[in-house]
Structures are given as structure tokens and as C-alpha cells.
Amino acid sequence: MTTINWYPGHMAKATRELKGQLKKIQLVIEVLDARIPYSSQNPTLKTLIEHKARLILLNKKDLADPQQTHRWVAQFNYEKNSHCIAINALKKPDMKAIIAYCETQLNIKKTAYQRLNVMISGIPNVGKSQLINQLSGKKSAKVANRPAVTQHQQWVQLSNTVYLMDTPGILWPKFESEEVGVHLAITGAIKDHIFNTEDIAFKLLEYLQQHYPTSLQNRFKLTTIPSDLIELMEAIGRQRHCLERGGTIDFEKTYHLILQDFRSGKLGKISLEQPSINNNIAIH
Secondary structure, three states: OOOOOOOOHHHHHHHHHHHHHHHHOOEEEEEEEOOOOOOOOOHHHHHHOOOOEEEEEEEOOOOOOHHHHHHHHHHHHOOOOEEEEEOOOOOHHHHHHHHHHHHHHHHHOOOOOOOEEEEEEEOOOOOHHHHHHHHHOOOOOOOOOOOOOOOOOEEEEOOOOEEEEEOOOOOOOOOOOHHHHHHHHHHOOOOHHHOOHHHHHHHHHHHHHHHOHHHHHHHHOOOOOOOOHHHHHHHHHHHOOOEOHHHOEOHHHHHHHHHHHHHHOOOOOOOOOEOOOOOOOEOO
16 A cells, blocks of 8 residues: 655644643543544544543544444543543534533532633544534634644633633654554545545445445445455446546546545445454454
8 A cells, every 4th residue: 555644744843832732721622533533533642631631522423333433432431531422513412512511521620720721632624623613603713624724723712611722633643553544544634645546445445345335335326246346446437427438437536436425424324443342442
């Protein structure tokens, strides 16, 4: 697989600045992608905030497999100092639940703090800026359907007593496994021009073939699922009219089509990862 070069200088700077701000923070909100909770969790950040109270939000629950999301919530709730909620950043009831939890934390810490300083963090394109705008009820943070939009830290007031510090989407210097990079690329956390689209599309197709064959059949109107990945890719390209002159398959167009259908939820509710039985997160 092609090596992914993805750690720009502004991420290293943002990580250093984040360390300096942590002493002001009483609660850390960590936004993860519900489809890839393990791969979207920054291990560097996890080490920095291990002694802080954490609210883990599994965003994009509307795109993830509900059964797997339920298991992830239970998994994260086993961890020390953490509470986990699955959310859709566009749903008001989910926003109310987040603010209510923050207020509860303030009441617990009232003897020491008159207001609650909350830090929100998450990798690029996990929906963090959209979440902040929904929580604050205004366009406080820049939003775009591409990674690395927020470039600096900023404070947002959520209520009379809850203040939220936004941070840029931060990745980390080295992936501990190839699967992490693949999953981040599939979901769009890494900019598309950085990785080999063919490699990523085939990885996704192989996973869907094994775990969500019915989703492939329904979306692309396939009567059968070929066991050979190239034949399967050709069948999808043919069904969706991704053709060049002479009727040959336009593979490049087909690769992008499959990735976009997954990212938009058109393939159905799909999770790329599931928690392990022994509560140590594993990638499958």
C-alpha cells in the first residue's frame, strides 16, 4: 500500500499549544467518528488527558451500525474518568444531552470552580466544528466537508457557566497499524489527494464484501456478489454506468463512487471497527 504522508506542521504546533492550555480545563470532550472509534481516537491526546474528566462523543451515529455503536458506548464507559454518548451533531436532543452533562460536571466541581472550562478535540473531518455551531446556536466555528478547517484555538460560550475551547483537528505522528491509516482515509479524515484512491477503495470493497454484502447488493442492484474483488468492482462500475468509450469500465470513477457512497451513508449504516471482548479496542 502507498505510504500516507499526512502530518503537516500546523498539527505539531497545535499539539504543543494544546498542552499549554490543559491546565485551564476541567472537562475534555473528545469527538470520535462512530464508524471508526478506535482509529479516530488520538493516542497522543489520550495520554495528555488521562487524568482529566472526559466526555466521549461518537458522532455520525446515523452513518454507523447501531449494534456496533451500542457496544462501543459500553466499552468506553468502562474506561476511567470517561462517559460516552452516541450523537448526531445535527440533532437538538443530542446537543441538550451534552450541555446537561457539562452542567452536571460543574455542579460536582462547584466548590472549586464558578464556571466550567471545556476543551473539545477531535481529528479532522469528524464533525467537531458542526457540533460546536449546534451547541452554541450560531456559526462560531468554520464548517466544511474537508479535513483541517479549524486552524487555531478559540473560546465559545455555551451557557452562563460553560465555556468551550475549540482546537484544530489534530492527527498524530505515527500510525500503530496500517488499518488505522486505511480507516482514516476511507472516512475522509485524511485529504483525498494524499493517498492512493485505488488502494483505499479496494480495502473498503473487501470489507463490505465480507461484512455487509447485503448493503452492496441493495445499493448497486447486484443479483450476486462476485468473490473476486476486480470482478465485483467491474460489476459495480457497469451497474452505475462508470464507463469509458467502447464500454470499458472507468475504474477511477468507480473508486470515487464507492468511497462517496460510503461517506454519505448511501451504502447504509456501516461500522469499520468493533470493540474486542476483553475491552481492549481492536480493529477488524
